[in-house]
Amino acid sequence: MPNTSRSRVRALAVVGLAGVLAAIGGVTNQASAAEVAVPAVSADTSRADTPRIASTIRPPAGSRPVGAYVVTRGTQTYTCAGGVFTGASVPEGQLFGTGGRVHHFKGPSWQSERDGSLITAKKTAESPRPGTIPELLLTVDAHTGKGTLSNVAYISRLLTSGGVAPAGPCTDGATAAVPYGAVYVFWAAKG
Incomplete structure (x- = not known):
């Protein structure tokens, strides 16, 4: 018997990723169904629920999305220095998306669990x-x-939630892992 909770999470992830990729395709005019391998949905970028990529974080013109991944479990870990948690963090996350599962960790690094x-x-x-x-x-x-990540030139971290360093005093050397969410879109360079 399939794990229904896991199946629902996967189904929601695919639907969410399809919406993000459709919106990005509408913004960049570069995505095709074959490149992103997700179901077609409306690319109406005038809708309020359609994600937008701020002009300051768009990949170079001609870049094309080759995959999108949602954080299914993730933390940003902060270390206390001088009595406060610093602005620098170390990610640890499990992502799921168009190319299967990806482990995101210190570096920052991303590794395909498939290949x-x-x-x-x-x-x-x-x-x-x-x-x-x-x-x-x-x-x-x-x-x-x-493999899956070999042609990636740029990564967008979009639709972020959580992950902010804890406020207040702390003991130097202490760490705090703060849950976060995001969608990562991987881009190939113009080619």
Whole structure:
């Protein structure tokens, strides 16, 4: 008998990812059903519930989405220094999306659980969101292995929730893992 809770989460993830990819395709005019491998949905970007990518965090013109992943379990871990939790955090997350499962961890790094392909990236730009960690554009700086992530050049972290450093005093060296949510969109460079 299938795990119905897990099946529902997967179904919701696919539907959510389809909406995000449809909206991104509408914004960039670059996505095709074959590239993103998700069901077609309306790409009406005039709707209020359609995600928008801030101009400050858009990948370069001509980039095309090659996958999208929702954080199914994730934390941002902060370390106390000088009596406060610092602004720098270390991610730890399990993502699920168009290319299966991806592990997101310190680096920041992303590794496909399907084929072992691995990428690391550096923050290129950010767009703040009140009450949550910012949305980001990251540029991939290293690839290992061939597979799901081997042609990724940029990563967008969108629709963030939670993950903000705890407020108030703390003991130096203490850590706090704060749950967060986001959608990661992986982009191939213009080619």
